[in-house]
Amino acid sequence: MTAALVVDSLHLSYHTPNGPVPALRNVSLSISSNEILGLVGESGSGKSTMAQAIMRLVKSDVATIDGHVLVDGQNLYQLSPEELRLTRWKKISMVFQSSMNALNPVLSIQEHFKDTMEAHIPGISRKEIVERTSDLLEQVRLNPAIARNYAHELSGGMRQRVVIALSLALDPHVLIMDEPTTALDVVVQRSILDEIADLQQKRHLAVLFISHDFNLVSGLADRIAVMYAGEIMEITDRGMALEHVQDHHPYTQGLMRAAPRLNGTKVSIEGIPGEPPDMTQLTPGCSFYERCPMRMSMCRTTPLPTKTGSVYVRCHAMPNTETEKVQTSEF
Ligand SMILES: Nc1ncnc2c1ncn2[C@@H]1O[C@H](COP(=O)(O)OP(=O)(O)OP(=O)(O)O)[C@@H](O)[C@H]1O
Numbered sequence: 533m534t535a536a537l538v539v540d541s542l543h544l545s546y547h548t549p550n551g552p553v554p555a556l557r558n559v560s561l562s563i564s565s566n567e568i569l570g571l572v573g574e575s576g577s578g579k580s581t582m583a584q585a586i587m588r589l590v591k592s593d594v595a596t597i598d599g600h601v602l603v604d605g606q607n608l609y610q611l612s613p614e615e616l617r618l619t620r621w622k623k624i625s626m627v628f629q630s631s632m633n634a635l636n637p638v639l640s641i642q643e644h645f646k647d648t649m650e651a652h653i654p655g656i657s658r659k660e661i662v663e664r665t666s667d668l669l670e671q672v673r674l675n676p677a678i679a680r681n682y683a684h685e686l687s688g689g690m691r692q693r694v695v696i697a698l699s700l701a702l703d704p705h706v707l708i709m710d711e712p713t714t715a716l717d718v719v720v721q722r723s724i725l726d727e728i729a730d731l732q733q734k735r736h737l738a739v740l741f742i743s744h745d746f747n748l749v750s751g752l753a754d755r756i757a758v759m760y761a762g763e764i765m766e767i768t769d770r771g772m773a774l775e776h777v778q779d780h781h782p783y784t785q786g787l788m789r790a791a792p793r794l795n796g797t798k799v800s801i802e803g804i805p806g807e808p809p810d811m812t813q814l815t816p817g818c819s820f821y822e823r824c825p826m827r828m829s830m831c832r833t834t835p836l837p838t839k840t841g842s843v844y845v846r847c848h849a850m851p852n853t854e855t856e857k858v859q860t861s862e863f
């Protein structure tokens with residue numbers, strides 16, 4: 533399979549009054565056409581930063597960025613502003629976190645599609661805009677008649693479907709979705725997830741699907757990348773994620789236990805004790821050290837192994853890392 537999106541050694545450090553915040557630390561991943569990669573992690577782990585950095589939306593006065601992002605083999609970080617304008621939204625598109633609340637209240641839904649299409653498809657006719665809008669709305673299972681409506685006249689689920697349809701307006705190959713269903717009730721969430729899976733299949737999209745909900749992602753994604761304090765700790769296959777809990781990174785295991793699940797008739801949820809580290813005070817060892825039930829003394833000081841490949845675990849205590857498991861557990 534061809535990689536539609538390749539992220540290679542991406543570093544991003546926000547400039548803040550308290551010093552640099554390294555929100556992305558040596559992040560690498562790739563997504564094939566026809567694949568959904570889930571990205572999970574707690575609040576503040578760097579998921580939205582990753583999405584915005586991939587889209588090259590973070591300005592240089594806000595953060596220092598280093599690394600490569602290739603879309604269909606083209607490095608977005610080497611494009612001129614005009615080349616970037618033509619590539620963004622057309623080849624790679626994004627549904628922003630909370631974007632269903634960002635539709636312009638004074639524009640009808642049709643006008644949103646018109647603005648997007650006119651900005652990128654020179655000479656497109658009014659008739660074609662209307663036809664393409666109807667088609668896109670139908671693809672997200674909305675009645676095309678709602679094109680005449682304004683955002684406030686639609687339910688949350690309908691607005692989210694509009695935003696997804698807008699992200700597909702220029703027929704991208706890669707789609708990034710940042711928490712696209714978080715604000716919705718579970719029934720609407722379920723039906724939108726089914727539609728995303730359906731659209732991805734029909735359009736052969738490479739999708740980066742971001743969520744803090746491990747259960748939700750494991751039901752949708754082919755592979756899952758687990759992010760903690762700006763790093764990818766693990767990439768796992770969906771199949772692996774649903775069983776063999778003990779083979780995962782201790783943080784992934786914590787996320788799995790923190791996701792609501794049915795035990796007989798009871799729903800049990802266990803949180804992950806402790807807090808994520810202060811991003812301005814990171815130490816060279818594993819950033820999960822303070823919260824890790826499997827930690828060993830070496831984890832405090834020894835950097836995690838760098839891994840490549842479609843699935844991997846970066847943990848000194850896991851048997852498939854190069855580091856031999858040392859019996860110095862502090863617990
Ligand atoms: N513009 C900014 N300037 C400085 N720091 C920022 C900025 N945006 C994000 N950060 C910091 O970068 C880190 C990652 O934030 P980010 O929003 O990417 O996390 P997230 O995983 O998307 O969280 P959430 O689940 O809450 O959406 C956090 O420590 C955050 O405070």
Ligand SMILES: [Mg+2]
Nearest residue numbers: 579580581629
């Ligand atoms: Mg976010």
